[in-house]
Amino acid sequence: MKKVYFKMAFRNLKGRPLRSWLTILGIVIGVFLVVSLLSLSEGLKGSIMQELKTMGGDIVMVMPGDMNDIMATFAGGTELSRHDIDAIRRAEGVEMVVPTAWAGEVVRYKDSSQNIFIFGSPWETSVSVYQENLGWNLVEGHWPEPNRRQAVVGSMVAEDLLPGLRAGDRIQIRGHSFEVVGILRSLGSKQDDSMVALDWPDFQSVFGRQDGSPMVMAKINEDFSVARVEANIRAELELSQRRTRQDDQPSFSIITSDKATDMVGNVMSLIQLAVFFFASIAILVGAIGITNTMYTSVYERTKEIGILKAVGAKRKDIISIFLMESIIIGFVGGLLGVLLGSGLAYSAEYLVPQSRPVFHIQTTVTILLIFFGMLFASLVGGLAGYFPARRAANLEPVDALRYE
Amino acid sequence: MLIKLEKVRKVYRMGQVDLTVLKDVDLEIEAGSFTTILGPSGSGKSTLLHIVSCLDTPTEGRVFLDGQDVSELSGDQLADIRGRKIGFVFQRFNLLMNLSAIDNAALPLVFQGVSEAERKARAEKILTELGLGHRLNHRPNEMSGGEQQRVALSRALINDPDILVADEPTGNVDTKTGQKIMELLASFHQQGKTIIVVTHDLKIAAYGQDIVELRDGEIIDRRQTV
Ligand SMILES: Nc1ncnc2c1ncn2[C@@H]1O[C@H](COP(=O)(O)OP(=O)(O)O)[C@@H](O)[C@H]1O
Ligand SMILES: [Mg+2]
Numbered sequence: 001m002k003k004v005y006f007k008m009a010f011r012n013l014k015g016r017p018l019r020s021w022l023t024i025l026g027i028v029i030g031v032f033l034v035v036s037l038l039s040l041s042e043g044l045k046g047s048i049m050q051e052l053k054t055m056g057g058d059i060v061m062v063m064p065g066d067m068n069d070i071m072a073t074f075a076g077g078t079e080l081s082r083h084d085i086d087a088i089r090r091a092e093g094v095e096m097v098v099p100t101a102w103a104g105e106v107v108r109y110k111d112s113s114q115n116i117f118i119f120g121s122p123w124e125t126s127v128s129v130y131q132e133n134l135g136w137n138l139v140e141g142h143w144p145e146p147n148r149r150q151a152v153v154g155s156m157v158a159e160d161l162l163p164g165l166r167a168g169d170r171i172q173i174r175g176h177s178f179e180v181v182g183i184l185r186s187l188g189s190k191q192d193d194s195m196v197a198l199d200w201p202d203f204q205s206v207f208g209r210q211d212g213s214p215m216v217m218a219k220i221n222e223d224f225s226v227a228r229v230e231a232n233i234r235a236e237l238e239l240s241q242r243r244t245r246q247d248d249q250p251s252f253s254i255i256t257s258d259k260a261t262d263m264v265g266n267v268m269s270l271i272q273l274a275v276f277f278f279a280s281i282a283i284l285v286g287a288i289g290i291t292n293t294m295y296t297s298v299y300e301r302t303k304e305i306g307i308l309k310a311v312g313a314k315r316k317d318i319i320s321i322f323l324m325e326s327i328i329i330g331f332v333g334g335l336l337g338v339l340l341g342s343g344l345a346y347s348a349e350y351l352v353p354q355s356r357p358v359f360h361i362q363t364t365v366t367i368l369l370i371f372f373g374m375l376f377a378s379l380v381g382g383l384a385g386y387f388p389a390r391r392a393a394n395l396e397p398v399d400a401l402r403y404e
Numbered sequence: 405m406l407i408k409l410e411k412v413r414k415v416y417r418m419g420q421v422d423l424t425v426l427k428d429v430d431l432e433i434e435a436g437s438f439t440t441i442l443g444p445s446g447s448g449k450s451t452l453l454h455i456v457s458c459l460d461t462p463t464e465g466r467v468f469l470d471g472q473d474v475s476e477l478s479g480d481q482l483a484d485i486r487g488r489k490i491g492f493v494f495q496r497f498n499l500l501m502n503l504s505a506i507d508n509a510a511l512p513l514v515f516q517g518v519s520e521a522e523r524k525a526r527a528e529k530i531l532t533e534l535g536l537g538h539r540l541n542h543r544p545n546e547m548s549g550g551e552q553q554r555v556a557l558s559r560a561l562i563n564d565p566d567i568l569v570a571d572e573p574t575g576n577v578d579t580k581t582g583q584k585i586m587e588l589l590a591s592f593h594q595q596g597k598t599i600i601v602v603t604h605d606l607k608i609a610a611y612g613q614d615i616v617e618l619r620d621g622e623i624i625d626r627r628q629t630v
Contacts, residue, residue: 002514003520004514011502011503012502015502303498304500306498307498307499307500309479310492310498311486311511311515311559312484312486313483313487313514314479314483315479315480317514396460396479397460397479397483398460401459
């Protein structure tokens with residue numbers, strides 16, 4: 001491909017700027033959608049997977065509601081009751097039970113106040129599970145003791161959210177005062193690093209809740225297999241729910257780390273597939289725009305094609321000139337689409353936590369995605385321009401020259 | 405013998421009707437001659453010139469260029485011959501509007517695979533010779549008709565062709581400029597090129613040493629003055 005063809009194509013595009021930019025815009029939108037949506041969903045997947053990875057193999061989660069309706073479970077206000085928690089505790093092979101609960105609330109420290117993710121669990125059992133199974137470490141202070149209104153905070157809380165906060169300081173939540181006794185080492189996830197963890201009874205009193213929990217962690221005795229304990233928990237919970245609620249249809253989910261990873265992986269892959277499908281339609285529409293513009297361009301430049309042929313241009317020369325034009329459209333569209341798309345994906349990372357402290361998305365704009373986006377857009381440009389270019393190349397020189 | 409046409413017939417199909425534009429034309433053009441093709445509008449001059457210059461092929465009959473039968477070559481093979489052996493000058497100049505004078509003049513060399521530096525150097529040399537040294541980077545719409553026609557002439561000469569064909573080269577310029585263009589063509593003839601000019605103007609035709617008169621697709625007269 002000769003440099004001069006690029007120059008000619010570029011001049012032609014510049015000669016009709018509005019039409020060129022509108023055609024480019026069609027590709028920009030398509031690539032923008034692919035890049036931003038794929039980055040966001042990839043980021044979402046990454047955040048969830050990381051969350052799951054911190055949960056070791058000998059921990060299972062028990063949640064209310066049917067797992068097939070997992071989104072409703074996360075979003076809905078249902079909880080496992082105190083009876084349910086006791087039932088889990090009774091199951092053979094369960095070594096320890098840690099009920100948990102969470103909420104977003106304003107936390108005050110000296111003059112600063114921030115909306116922060118608050119996490120509650122009984123220090124009595126949870127401290128050891130956190131240390132041994134979830135890999136929590138302290139950079140400052142000491143581990144909390146039960147029933148003494150002591151809190152532990154994530155690394156980002158002290159660094160970012162409530163600057164200056166040290167172990168031994170006091171924070172206020174809804175008028176309740178707590179002593180921060182320890183600051184955690186980073187757990188590698190923004191969500192975990194920006195939380196304040198409270199003792200179970202403290203969490204209950206701050207938020208005025210009953211003893212229920214939306215998610216209970218159960219630690220499995222190492223002499224038992226995960227599958228067996230899962231079955232035991234299921235049996236106990238079904239029994240308890242039938243008895244206490246007179247419920248024919250017990251409704252809860254037991255999530256082992258393997259199961260969770262599989263499930264999230266599947267759901268996210270499906271979402272990504274759908275996203276890719278719809279964004280591809282946008283790109284297809286952009287491609288049709290290119291084909292249309294290029295046909296118009298061939299039509300308008302019939303005479304010019306005749307001149308080029310008269311002075312010795314062969315079919316491949318004409319094809320190259322026109323293909324170059326559509327490839328430039330695709331490439332520029334791809335470049336802008338990638339820039340805008342990754343721009344949105346990055347800003348989402350900073351925008352989301354402010355409105356909802358509970359959920360962080362760490363977006364992943366991979367080099368591969370950028371490279372692929374631009375290559376793909378150029379390829380689309382080339383394909384979309386092929387038939388118009390072929391029509392140009394097939395024109396008879398005399399017919400083209402006579403054209404006015 | 406440079407160019408030889410044998411019973412060349414050109415038929416255009418217009419719906420149900422066949423329009424025979426050239427009727428079994430026999431014509432020989434010597435190397436180094438200055439031939440003019442004279443005739444009224446619609447007599448088939450351009451069609452004849454296109455066939456002579458490998459831009460078009462006959463419906464029937466044979467065309468020989470340098471002894472080679474070119475009547476059944478492919479489009480790309482003809483393009484190659486045009487690019488190497490033939491220079492074109494058109495009535496409406498037919499310059500590319502978004503290219504500068506130098507890029508327009510150098511255009512044929514692009515398809516001959518000549519490097520950019522050499523293209524520029526050769527185009528600049530020819531344009532300067534034709535008095536356009538101060539116009540190298542001007543676009544066609546910034547130049548007068550005479551200047552544009554000289555850019556077109558430069559483009560026709562850039563690949564040092566054996567044959568220079570011109571279809572009504574003076575049709576779009578005033579009489580004085582037209583004379584200058586014909587004098588330029590005559591000077592290229594002096595340098596040894598074969599010149600073929602199509603015109604409906606007797607005065608212009610008179611520049612030729614070999615005047616072929618065409619009417620309704622047939623040669624009705626031929627005057628060779630040398
Ligand atoms: N592509 C074409 N299809 C149909 N008729 C054509 C075509 N090209 C030329 N003609 C007709 O052939 C005749 C001769 O045309 P042309 O060679 O251009 O004549 P001239 O150059 O002498 O004016 C005209 O009647 C013209 O309308
Ligand atoms: Mg004509």
